[in-house]
Every structure is written in C-alpha cells, then in structure tokens.
Amino acid sequence: MDALFPYPGGKRRLSKLIVKKFMPKHDIYLELFFGSGAVFFRKPRAKVNYINDKSNMITNFFEQIRDNCDEMEWMIISTPYSEQAMRNLLENYDKLDNARKALAFWMLQYSFNSSQPYAQFHDQESAWKSMKLIGMIREARLKLDGVYIVNRDFRDILKKNVFNTSKCWIYADPPYVSDIGYYDGGKFSEQDHKDLANMLSKINALVTISYDDHEFIRDLYKNWYITKIDYKSSMSSHNSKKEYGELIITNFNPVEKCGRTTSAVDYFLSK
Numbered sequence: 001m002d003a004l005f006p007y008p009g010g011k012r013r014l015s016k017l018i019v020k021k022f023m024p025k026h027d028i029y030l031e032l033f034f035g036s037g038a039v040f041f042r043k044p045r046a047k048v049n050y051i052n053d054k055s056n057m058i059t060n061f062f063e064q065i066r067d068n069c070d071e072m073e074w075m076i077i078s079t080p081y082s083e084q085a086m087r088n089l090l091e092n093y094d095k096l097d098n099a100r101k102a103l104a105f106w107m108l109q110y111s112f113n114s115s116q117p118y119a120q121f122h123d124q125e126s127a128w129k130s131m132k133l134i135g136m137i138r139e140a141r142l143k144l145d146g147v148y149i150v151n152r153d154f155r156d157i158l159k160k161n162v163f164n165t166s167k168c169w170i171y172a173d174p175p176y177v178s179d180i181g182y183y184d185g186g187k188f189s190e191q192d193h194k195d196l197a198n199m200l201s202k203i204n205a206l207v208t209i210s211y212d213d214h215e216f217i218r219d220l221y222k223n224w225y226i227t228k229i230d231y232k233s234s235m236s237s238h239n240s241k242k243e244y245g246e247l248i249i250t251n252f253n254p255v256e257k258c259g260r261t262t263s264a265v266d267y268f269l270s271k
C-alpha cells in the first residue's frame with residue numbers, strides 16, 4: 001500500500017524500487033527514520049518489525065492508528081476540514097490527548113497554510129473528505145498490528161543487540177545532507193551523518209540507506225555499494241518538477257542479494 005500522507009523526503013515514489021531491488025531476505029525489519037513509512041507500507045511484513053522516528057508527532061500518530069483506530073476514524077469523519085480547527089488544534093497541541101494530537105498531525109498533512117513547505121501542494125479539502133483515506137487507515141492498522149513503534153534517536157536504537165544479526169534488514173532514510181530543517185527534531189548535523197555511517201558500518205545487519213547525491217556522503221560510504229537513481233521529486237512545486245539524484249547505498253551487493261539486474265532499474269524508471 002501507499003504511505004498515508006506526503007512527507008518531506010518521503011519515499012512514496014521510490015519505495016517500489018527499493019522493495020523490488022534493494023530489499024534482501026530478512027526476518028527482522030528495522031526502519032530507522034520512519035517519517036511516513038513509505039517503504040514499510042510498501043513491503044511485506046517481516047516476522048518482527050520495528051519502526052523508529054525521533055519525532056513524537058510521527059510515532060504518536062502511528063501508535064494511535066495501531067491502538068486507537070476506531071476513535072481516529074470517528075474523529076476524522078466527524079471533524080469538518082477547516083483551517084481554524086487545525087489552527088486551534090496546533091496551537092493547543094501540548095494540552096491535547098494523544099488521539100487529538102494524532103488528528104492535529106493528520107490535518108497538518110492536508111493543510112494549505114501549513115508552515116511545512118510541502119503541504120501547500122495538496123488539495124486539502126477533497127483529500128480530507130475522501131473516504132479513501134479511511135480505507136487506508138484501516139489497512140495501515142492491520143499492517144501496524146504487533147509492530148514495535150519506537151521514539152528514539154537512531155544512536156539509541158543501533159546499540160540494541162537484536163539488530164546485530166544478518167537476519168535483520170535495516171532501511172535508513174535519514175534527513176538529506178541538503179535538508180534545511182524540515183523535521184520537528186531539528187536539523188541533522190554533519191556529526192549525525194558521521195555517527196550514522198560509523199554505527200552502520202559496524203553492525204552485522206543488512207543495510208540499505210537512501211540519501212541525496214552528495215560528495216560528503218559518497219565519501220562516508222566509499223566502501224559500500226552505491227547505486228545512483230535519477231527521479232523527479234514530489235517535493236518540487238506544481239509546475240517545475242526538479243530532477244534529483246538519489247543514492248541507494250547498501251552494505252551488500254544488491255544484484256546478488258536481491259537476485260535482480262540493474263537494467264530492471266532503468267526499465268522501472270522509464271515507466
């Protein structure tokens with residue numbers, strides 16, 4: 001299934017490719033920087049699944065879908081879309097219970113005047129009213145059943161022994177090097193990028209990372225397998241869709257481990 005909402009740096013468009021060409025066999029799945037979870041929602045569930053994001057808005061939203069879906073549905077259906085309602089919710093965010101925090105987050109994803117630059121490109125009214133979204137929430141609830149949802153910094157997660165095995169596949173989609181601070185956890189620093197590379201290079205898990213194409217990143221992962229993908233980003237504005245170079249970096253040979261040829265990548269992208 002598709003991710004539930006568009007998200008800055010979200011991999012909705014790239015998720016099919018990642019799952020088809022860069023996902024090795026695994027029993028344990030860890031998605032380290034979850035956001036909208038485009039890859040998690042695209043792939044089949046593993047035996048054991050962990051999803052993590054430092055943003056509490058994100059993890060609370062998915063916890064509510066997993067554990068409190070009926071109330072979420074009821075709130076979405078009974079709350080007419082309104083800028084004022086959304087502003088009220090956001091201004092009082094800290095005072096809200098978790099269900100209403102999730103509603104506020106959900107509304108923000110479909111808002112027009114959101115401070116988040118990507119939000120203005122969506123047809124918020126029709127999206128909000130669409131029953132398709134309710135169907136998606138129900139589907140997401142099934143997918144999230146039994147999934148561990150964690151709200152930590154990536155360093156805390158990577159210290160856990162459970163992931164230090166070749167039975168585990170880690171998908172990491174950190175903020176881009178060129179990120180200007182879209183996320184509520186603040187900007188991802190140069191040291192963060194270095195810590196991530198350092199910790200991932202020591203772990204026994206199979207790892208797939210997606211990044212913007214940047215010399216700094218190519219250098220950090222110079223001993224890994226790097227595949228460059230050119231695609232048009234959904235973060236660009238209405239008329240000018242900009243070409244982005246995205247790197248898919250793996251600590252295994254994707255052609256051997258995922259049993260596919262890279263020419264299929266070109267075929268996929270040409271569609």
Ligand SMILES: C[S@@+](CC[C@H](N)C(=O)[O-])C[C@H]1O[C@@H](n2cnc3c(N)ncnc32)[C@H](O)[C@@H]1O
Pocket residue numbers: 003007008009010011012032033034035036037038039052053054055058152153154155173174175176183184185188192
């Ligand atoms: C590029 S987005 C992930 C997008 C996601 N793959 C998707 O498809 O929507 C990066 C995510 O990393 C989270 N993040 C930022 N710093 C983090 C940290 N130190 N530890 C864990 N998560 C972090 C942000 O909150 C954001 O949701």
